[in-house]
Amino acid sequence: MDFNSMGSLDAQNEIRKFGIDTSKGELKAATIRTTAPFLDLLTHVSETMGVSRQAFMSKIIEQLSAEAVADYLAGYADYMNIKDIDAQMFLNAPDNVDKELLKNFSEQVENNLLRMRLQAEGIKALPDDNELKAEFIRNHLKNEYAHWKLNTADDNEESK
Numbered sequence: 494m495d496f497n498s499m500g501s502l503d504a505q506n507e508i509r510k511f512g513i514d515t516s517k518g519e520l521k522a523a524t525i526r527t528t529a530p531f532l533d534l535l536t537h538v539s540e541t542m543g544v545s546r547q548a549f550m551s552k553i554i555e556q557l558s559a560e561a562v563a564d565y566l567a568g569y570a571d572y573m574n575i576k577d578i579d580a581q582m583f584l585n586a587p588d589n590v591d592k593e594l595l596k597n598f599s600e601q602v603e604n605n606l607l608r609m610r611l612q613a614e615g616i617k618a619l620p621d622d623n624e625l626k627a628e629f630i631r632n633h634l635k636n637e638y639a640h641w642k643l644n645t646a647d648d649n650e651e652s653k
Contacts, residue, residue: 525550559598563605579603 494502527535532546539549562580570578580602586595619626 523554559601560605562602563609566602566606567609578606580606 535549536546539546542549562583566578566580569575580599583599583602584595586592616626616629
């Protein structure tokens, strides 16, 4: 192995370990707020995987942001009774937004919306007495309740 390859390999390992990848453009710091117990969980998971919490959280944000947007659009469409919603609203962006990155992001949102529709149709198609369908619905309701309870607790803390 030559020195160029070793340098490249070391850079890739640093990116994996510390989440610092300048090959994709300038790095910008961002601050997020979350509960201490959840941050402890993320720290534990990232350490178990052998990466920094920063690298882990960066990957989460990059991967799940399109899913979060799809969830938002699905909720909006459901309430407004819109049958077919897409991510076109994001394509008219200011000049500082990378057009290729935006195109890829929009496609990810569209794919997530399609996955959600397919999943919903697949679940609807199963007979009501299907055990997996019942388990999915129970888990979904349990998660929705836990999320509601967590958000309600946050709202109560803010109103104090």
